[in-house]
Amino acid sequence: MASPKPKPITASKLAKLTYKLFSISKKERNYLYLLLILTFICGVFYPYPNIAMWIAFGLAGYSAIANDSIQTIGTFISSNSHRKWYHLWLFMGLIFLATVTYSWVQYSGDVSYQRLNTPGLDIAPGTFTFLQVAAPIILLILTRLKMPVSTSILLLSAFSTKASSIADILQKSFIGYILAFVLAIVIWGLTARIFEKYVKKKPAKFWMPLQWVTSGTLWAVWIMQDAANIAVVLPRSLDVIQFISFALFIFLGLGLLFYLKGDKIQDLVNEKADITDVRAATIVDLVYACLLYYLKVVNTIPISTTWVFIGLLGGRELAISYMKKNLDARRKGILKSLRLIRKDALYAAIGLLISLILALSINEDMRKQVIDMIMGWF
Template sequence: MTIEILMIVGFCLAAYSIVGNDVPQTLGTFISSNAHRPWWVLWLYTSSILVVVLLYGWFASGTGDASYGRLETIPFPETGITWLYIVPPILLIILTKYGIPVSTTFLVLTIFSPSSLSAMLTKSMMGYAVAFVVAILVYRFVMKGISIYLSKTRHKEPSHIWIGLQWVSTAFLWSQWLIQDLANIFVYVPRQVPFEFLIFGILVFVVLLGWIFYRRGGTIQNIIDTKTGVADIRSATIIDFMYAIILLVFKEWSNIPMSTTWVFLGLLAGREFALSMHLAEVNKYRTSRNVSKDAMKLMFGLAISVLLATGFPWLYQHISG
């Protein structure tokens, strides 16, 4: 199957919207804790990981699959890409502009396979719940003393060990996120991606990554920056390792796509609640308000996804006759 114009348009729009919405959620702690470094250093580092993950996935599949099998249950549309499939990434760009962390998995993939929404939602809700509970248990019981120590020494210069660990944790998390969310972008092209288009896709990603690092994360970064101590490289490292491990577990569990946004916000929510139990600087009321606000944004994004999945195909058929 050849690559057509609307495929390229959909791919680029999806890449642009997902980089603006999801990448800051994944690399946000990395951006916050390395605000003193030149943006291009962070860009080159994450871009090199991106290139390795994409090339490895494409070659390892043996069939030119760049989505790591996440699109096995979501076939390419028999009628090809039409304007119907272009709407979700455009809507995502608009929502991102207002700082709403919607799930790109729901918003983009449900329009391709409405029947997959239930399975994706179930897995994503489990991801949120697991991340929330794990964060509370870890930060409330396992890391209580460490959290207090990190809070008291936040303004001290971190050791080189922590700096090295943070860059390792970022590579681990970034690779796991790519494996999960590349499906949201490559859904716009045939499941056997031509190598030439893979190179084109890599170039698009690298340029967009440069843009997001130049802007220091953009609007969505504000959500990360409101969380306690994320500018501390040590706290950021712990968050990244936990996030990456949870994504790895769910990746091994099944190939059904899931919302990494839900996992991320579940992890931050559990962490904030746990910290509010033993850190005086963390206000419980403000924590509850922020977590509730994030949850409402998730529900808003889910509602839009369901509306798109059910209403847009009908509208498209009605208009197309």
């Protein structure tokens, strides 16, 4: 007797299964179980490089975009919360595919826009330790705690063969923070009162398409900078199958992120003044995109886009508060802004400290170089 044919998976069944998977991460208990399962998987497969590479990539890909989503699509999600999540996903997802495809074609299989050509990062890892594969899980936990972490430092430092490359990333990132902070004070110091005058009025129709253009541009420029964080575990030149796997996974991961509306770290954007207004979101995205593009063309050293972003938001908050006409409101606004700046900087500093501790714990080459450097001081 012939065995019955398996029933085909219909679109409705696939949608229900996807919904159940998405719902898992909405419940803290299930989220903890999920992290434990992922940790177990890392422990089982890290000795097998070909498998460990893709596990590390999958974890790094989703964790990096989930944490850094506040920078690029955070304002976009906030100001378009009334729209269908899958409309936003398809828009940003297609931009992602176009951006990484261009790099893959232009740079002979490299999807990082040559960010991984930096000495110390130019060779793909041939073997993995447990902590290297599991490091992105730490990033997932910090993201759940609403901490804006430098994914560049955390993920790249785990695989860098030279301590000097991480020092270069840190230096460029701190310069980016100061530049963004000062530039934000200047721009919003000049425009805050003008914006306050018109913010109560309904936005003109042209603001919405303008915001989508600026948000899409920002997203593309961010990918040019931070694709290195995701691809650091992969070969420096991907073949066709590897590239399709890379692009498809991130594309689907974006869908999950939009379904979750940015997840809990989105609160870091929502708490900022008037950021849900389409006009404010557009200006923030435009200034940030210009900054990232400038920092991209300066040199090919990767940068912590997180530090640039919190510098931009911090300077903006301070300028808006300072420009209030009412003295009492100005004083209260400045104090609130300073608290937000301190909190964001503290969270980012904690993330940086954890990243460096992990790097020294995971990366033997970096640990030896740091010890030699310290011994040289004495």
